[in-house]
Amino acid sequence: MTAERAAERAAERPVIELAGTAPSVADLVALANGAAVTLSPETLATLAASRAVVDDAIATGAPVYGLNRRLGAGRDAAIDPSELADFQRRTIANHRGGIGEALSEREVRAVVAARLIGFTRGGSGVRPELAQAYAALLDAGVHPVIPSRGSVGAADLTHLAEVAAVVTGDGRAIGASGAVVSGSVALAAAGLEPIALAPHEGLAVLSSNAYSIGVGALAVTDARHLAEAADRSVALSLEAIGAAGPAGNLSAYSAVVADARGGTGQQASSAAIRAALDGSALERPGREVTVQDPLAFRTAPQLHGALREAIARTTAELETELAARTDNPLVDIATGRMVSGGNFQALPLALAFESLRLVLAHVASAAERRAAAHSVALAPARAAGYTRVPGLLLYSAAAAVAELRQLAGPVTLGITTLSGVEDHASLAPVALQLLQRSLDLTGEVVAIEALHATDLLRTSGAVPTGVGTAPLFAELDALTASGIPANELVPAARVALASRA
Incomplete structure (x- = not known):
C-alpha cells in the first residue's frame, strides 16, 4: 500500500496511536472494530532499542x-548460525497446529492488535519494520484465517502462528471477495x-497471549x-408484576439499600x-404493594452488581496484560539483557474468565425464575389464546440455565502439555471460549425474561x-406482534435490549 493510500484510509476512520502509555480495553476494541493504527515516534524508538538488545x-x-x-525440550541445543533463517520459518510452521472453526474477522483484528500492542511495550525485541507490518495488516484489512482451538494459554501459539504465516507470505487469509x-x-x-x-522473531511473534487478551x-x-x-429487563419485569397484581416493590432498588451494603x-x-x-406507575404514592x-x-441489584464487579476485575486484568511485557525471553532495555521467564502464564486473566462465567450462571438463573413467574401469571391468558409468546419458550430458558451451570465449572485445572518442560498451562483460551458461550446463553435467557x-x-x-x-416495551411488543418464530424472536x-446500551 502506498503512503498516500494509507493516509487516505486513516482519514476515513478513527485512529488509535500506540505511544508510550499502555492502551486500554476500549482502544483494543476500537482496533477490532476497524480503527486505524499508528505507531508514535516514541514507540518506534522503543522498538529499535529493544531490537538492539537482541542484536547485541x-x-x-x-x-x-x-x-x-x-x-x-531442545532448549540447550545450539542453533548453527547458518540455520537461523530456516529456523524462523520452521518455528512458524511447527506451531500452525490449530483446528476448529475460524475466528471472525473482528476477533482476528483483536488478536493482531493485541500482538502489535505487545510488540510496542518493548519486551519482544522485534524490528520496527515487523511491528509496522502487523499495523499494515490491520490498516489494509488483511485478515488471516485463524482456527479457534489449539492454544492452552502458555502463549497463544497456534493462533499467532497463523498471523505470522500471513505476514511472511504464507498461510491463508480472507480476500476482498470474502473467499479464502x-x-x-x-x-x-x-x-x-x-x-x-x-x-529471534520466529519466537517473538508467538510469545504472547494475544488471543486471550484480544478476544477477551x-x-x-x-x-x-x-x-x-x-x-x-428487570425494570420491565417489575412493571409487569406491578401491572398484574400488588407486586413490584421498589424499596429493594433504593439508594438506601444499595448504599447500606456499599458495593x-x-x-x-x-x-x-x-x-x-x-x-x-410503580412510583405512584399509596399504591397497594406487597412488602x-x-x-x-x-x-x-446484588446479582447484577456481582456481574458488574466481575466485569471490572476482568477489565483490570486485561489492562494489566496490555501494559505488560510478557515475552519469553524478555528483552529488558534498561539492563540490555534477554532474560528467560514465565510472564506468559496468564492465570490471573484465566481466573477472571472463570469467575465471570460463574456470575453469569447466577444472573441467568434468576432471570429464568422471573420469566417462570411471568409464565405462571400468563396461564389464564394463554388458556384463552391471548398470549403471543410461546409457552414453551420458558423451556428454552431452562435448558440454557442447565448448560450455564455446567459451563460455570473450572476448566483451568486441566491437562498438562509436553513432557517435563511445558508441564503446566493456564488454559485461558478454553476459559474464554466457555465464557463466550455463557454470554450468548445468558443473553438469550435475559431476552426471554423481557419477552x-x-x-x-x-x-x-x-x-x-x-x-x-x-x-423498550413498545419495541418488544411490536416484535411479539410480528408473528416471527421463537428462533428469530429471541435474537431480535x-x-x-442492547440498542439502549
Missing part, C-alpha cells in the same frame, strides 16, 4: 532461548510485501452491555433500574410509563 546478544553469542538455542486465499495473494491485493523474519477484550465489552440489558456494582445496578423506572417480592426480583414481561404487560392491559421501560429481542 547475537554479537556476543551468549546462550539465549529461541535466539541461538532451540525451543522446548493464500497469504501472499492477500498481501499482494492489499499492496503489501511479505517480510522475512530476523533471528471483546467478550468483556459484550458482558458490560449484557449487564446493562439485564438491568433493563459499587450493586449501586450502579440499582441506579440503572431506578432510572429506567423513572415516571413509572417484598420474591428473591429473584428483590436481589437483582414474557412484555406479554404479561400487554395481557394485563398496561402500558409502561417508565422513561426506560416504555420505549436481544438486539432491542
Whole structure:
C-alpha cells in the first residue's frame, strides 16, 4: 500500500496511536472494530532499542532461548548460525497446529492488535519494520484465517502462528471477495510485501497471549452491555408484576439499600433500574404493594452488581496484560539483557474468565425464575389464546440455565502439555471460549425474561410509563406482534435490549 493510500484510509476512520502509555480495553476494541493504527515516534524508538538488545546478544553469542538455542525440550541445543533463517520459518510452521472453526474477522483484528500492542511495550525485541507490518495488516484489512482451538494459554501459539504465516507470505487469509486465499495473494491485493523474519522473531511473534487478551477484550465489552440489558429487563419485569397484581416493590432498588451494603456494582445496578423506572406507575404514592417480592426480583441489584464487579476485575486484568511485557525471553532495555521467564502464564486473566462465567450462571438463573413467574401469571391468558409468546419458550430458558451451570465449572485445572518442560498451562483460551458461550446463553435467557414481561404487560392491559421501560416495551411488543418464530424472536429481542446500551 502506498503512503498516500494509507493516509487516505486513516482519514476515513478513527485512529488509535500506540505511544508510550499502555492502551486500554476500549482502544483494543476500537482496533477490532476497524480503527486505524499508528505507531508514535516514541514507540518506534522503543522498538529499535529493544531490537538492539537482541542484536547485541547475537554479537556476543551468549546462550539465549529461541535466539541461538532451540525451543522446548531442545532448549540447550545450539542453533548453527547458518540455520537461523530456516529456523524462523520452521518455528512458524511447527506451531500452525490449530483446528476448529475460524475466528471472525473482528476477533482476528483483536488478536493482531493485541500482538502489535505487545510488540510496542518493548519486551519482544522485534524490528520496527515487523511491528509496522502487523499495523499494515490491520490498516489494509488483511485478515488471516485463524482456527479457534489449539492454544492452552502458555502463549497463544497456534493462533499467532497463523498471523505470522500471513505476514511472511504464507498461510491463508480472507480476500476482498470474502473467499479464502493464500497469504501472499492477500498481501499482494492489499499492496503489501511479505517480510522475512530476523533471528529471534520466529519466537517473538508467538510469545504472547494475544488471543486471550484480544478476544477477551471483546467478550468483556459484550458482558458490560449484557449487564446493562439485564438491568433493563428487570425494570420491565417489575412493571409487569406491578401491572398484574400488588407486586413490584421498589424499596429493594433504593439508594438506601444499595448504599447500606456499599458495593459499587450493586449501586450502579440499582441506579440503572431506578432510572429506567423513572415516571413509572410503580412510583405512584399509596399504591397497594406487597412488602417484598420474591428473591429473584428483590436481589437483582446484588446479582447484577456481582456481574458488574466481575466485569471490572476482568477489565483490570486485561489492562494489566496490555501494559505488560510478557515475552519469553524478555528483552529488558534498561539492563540490555534477554532474560528467560514465565510472564506468559496468564492465570490471573484465566481466573477472571472463570469467575465471570460463574456470575453469569447466577444472573441467568434468576432471570429464568422471573420469566417462570411471568409464565405462571400468563396461564389464564394463554388458556384463552391471548398470549403471543410461546409457552414453551420458558423451556428454552431452562435448558440454557442447565448448560450455564455446567459451563460455570473450572476448566483451568486441566491437562498438562509436553513432557517435563511445558508441564503446566493456564488454559485461558478454553476459559474464554466457555465464557463466550455463557454470554450468548445468558443473553438469550435475559431476552426471554423481557419477552414474557412484555406479554404479561400487554395481557394485563398496561402500558409502561417508565422513561426506560416504555420505549423498550413498545419495541418488544411490536416484535411479539410480528408473528416471527421463537428462533428469530429471541435474537431480535436481544438486539432491542442492547440498542439502549
